[in-house]
Amino acid sequence: MSLGDADVLFNRRPAPALRPGPPLPLAVNLPSWFTDFSQDTPLEGTTVPVRLTERDCDLVLTHAARSFALVHVVDGEYRYAGWSEQRTLQLGNDHVVLHARHGRALTSQHVSLPAADSSPASAWHDESRTQCAR
Numbered sequence: 001m002s003l004g005d006a007d008v009l010f011n012r013r014p015a016p017a018l019r020p021g022p023p024l025p026l027a028v029n030l031p032s033w034f035t036d037f038s039q040d041t042p043l044e045g046t047t048v049p050v051r052l053t054e055r056d057c058d059l060v061l062t063h064a065a066r067s068f069a070l071v072h073v074v075d076g077e078y079r080y081a082g083w084s085e086q087r088t089l090q091l092g093n094d095h096v097v098l099h100a101r102h103g104r105a106l107t108s109q110h111v112s113l114p115a116a117d118s119s120p121a122s123a124w125h126d127e128s129r130t131q132c133a134r
Helices: none
Strands: 028-031 047-055 058-063 066-074 077-080 087-091 095-102 105-112
Touching: 028 095, 028 105
Parallel strands: none
Antiparallel strands: 028 047, 047 058, 058 066, 066 077, 077 087, 087 095, 095 105
8 A cells, every 4th residue: 555545634835825815704603623623523513703813924713712823725725733734714705615634535614704894804805916925
């Protein structure tokens, strides 16, 4: 058996995110187990509000008193910094797609974002197209 035939999770290298991207939602409701690493099924659990903010060209996901750094992988998809791509989230204009990988299996869940309000979502959506340096 070669390594390519085994159930091994490979990580892609983080890639700089180009701006502008979709505006960050002020809050989004995600399954509570998405941030609970003691659970093997991250797309389950009751939904809880989380906040996404930008910091140093990456994202921070905050739930209750816990914050997690997220690094951009590709095409608006982010993984937990220092963690595998077992759990990722991908930002769309009006939704977030959560991905959970188990070996070769991929499960995804589409989460609609609340309707936009008149307040700015964050400094994420700036008018110039820049690339964060790594």
